[in-house]
Amino acid sequence: MARTGGAKDAGSAAWAPPAGDDDPVEAVLDLLRARGGRVTTSRRVLVTALFGGEDHRTAEALARAVQEVAPDVHLSTIYRNLEELEALGVVVHAHLGHGPATYHLASELHGHLVCEVCDATIEVPLAVFAALEAEARRRYGFVIDPRHFAVLGRCSSCAGATQERG
Amino acid sequence: MARTGGAKDAGSAAWAPPAGDDDPVEAVLDLLRARGGRVTTSRRVLVTALFGGEDHRTAEALARAVQEVAPDVHLSTIYRNLEELEALGVVVHAHLGHGPATYHLASELHGHLVCEVCDATIEVPLAVFAALEAEARRRYGFVIDPRHFAVLGRCSSCAGATQERG
DNA sequence: TTCGATGCAAATAGTTTGCATTCTA
């Protein structure tokens, strides 16, 4: 569990899919059952979608994906299930600037740089934040969690364009 | 693609109150006039409130402050004026985690560390972000703007409490 | 057969917008 700069886990431990050829979807569903939860169609389809598509999807995008298979699943059910999966440590959500939160598997640890101009999102290893982490800890005893909120700014092309204008 | 709102004027240069004994409120109102804008009661009172009270106030808090002097000023007017003042570079807003945005004078440059547990907000000099800035620029050519979004995490006391639990 | 999960509608929070009216310059 070596963590960048010795940071501790915030929240519940991040869950990682089992190694080997076990189906990660079933593994998550087992986790749900072990908690006294029930495995419903919407949950099975949502978890499948999470492992299947791209990460950084909003609740709405996930709902659309789920509804291709199970059209009656309501958006509020998606929210409730994402909340449950987050409590289990299977998914995390991140805020990439304004707009809706995005969800991705907790096993994919990274921070985010988001361009304020063109909305480009760069996934960055947590190591990028190591120095900030050390500095915040040294000065304030503050332990940063660089995963939850993106760091905004300007991507290389937009920063260049701005610079020219002075 | 997922364009949330429009990319407005990403911000003129930060405006700083004139040195010397000029009234900074009048200086801002002059700025407004110079733009072809008009100086109304709500604007005068809002700008006065911005220079008078504490920083990091939400639109709602500012509305309450304004309404103590001018009770009829509507919240939507506050939003519209804050937007105008932001375009002029007089104020900036920051998102300190979930919840409403907070506004403060652009002349007060700093970043924010916000505790996810107890909501404590630490104003930090931008120097704290220097290493992250260098790293983001070196690796990705990305120029961070550490003022707009807070960096979340755990303050010293809440981090300590977590650590004990393991 | 129980109680957890769902669908739906409605509530919520924060912010924005349309429009007729008011008031500054």
Added chain:
DNA sequence: TAGAATGCAAACTATTTGCATCGAA
């Protein structure tokens, strides 16, 4: 007196919640 700014209501986005019903264990 032109047109910028306002008050108000309503729309809007993202998310949460109450409640009757449904269905997994």
